[in-house]
Amino acid sequence: MKKIMRELVIYNYDPTPEVIRDIEEMLINRKLRHLATDLALFGIDRPEEITEAIERAIEVCRMAGVPVAEHFKPVFFCRNNKVFRDWRLSDLALKLAIINAGIDHEFVCLTQVDLVRRSLNDMV
Numbered sequence: 001m002k003k004i005m006r007e008l009v010i011y012n013y014d015p016t017p018e019v020i021r022d023i024e025e026m027l028i029n030r031k032l033r034h035l036a037t038d039l040a041l042f043g044i045d046r047p048e049e050i051t052e053a054i055e056r057a058i059e060v061c062r063m064a065g066v067p068v069a070e071h072f073k074p075v076f077f078c079r080n081n082k083v084f085r086d087w088r089l090s091d092l093a094l095k096l097a098i099i100n101a102g103i104d105h106e107f108v109c110l111t112q113v114d115l116v117r118r119s120l121n122d123m124v
Contacts, residue, residue, distance in 0.1 A: 028070050032088035035075075042098060042107040049102055054087055057096035066092070 039050050054072070061068050071093040075086050089097065099115060101108045 029073070029088075031070070031090045032073055032093075033091070034089040034094045036087035036089060036097065038089075038094065039097060039101065042101075043105045044098070044101045044108070050097075053097040053101040054089075054093075056100035057093055060096055060100065061093075 036050050036054050039045070039053065044050060044053060058068055058072055060066075061071060071090040073088040075088050076083055077086065078084070087093075095111075098108060098111050103109055103112075
């Protein structure tokens with residue numbers, strides 16, 4: 001008796017027309033107005049602390065159900081024959097990265113306090 005091998009291939013079907021996806025991508029990209037390296041403007045300038053702040057901000061979005069791809073987009077650039085990764089960020093992503101950076105930065109602490117004060121004022 002012959003054994004017949006059957007293979008099931010599942011394709012990821014997306015009925016959204018490509019032009020619609022392109023428009024969605026364009027609209028998302030318009031909101032990504034900052035770079036992670038912009039955190040240096042706030043004193044957060046070591047690559048490892050920028051990476052940690054971005055990773056924390058991404059996790060905050062995931063846990064809160066915020067679509068990560070709408071607020072964070074990795075980008076790569078070349079300098080002196082080396083490739084570096086940066087991130088394009090929305091306003092939300094930048095602020096989340098700031099408040100999730102190390103508290104050894106005065107601006108981070110001031111931003112966290114301001115955020116809580118605003119939240120308390122909204123509750124009254």
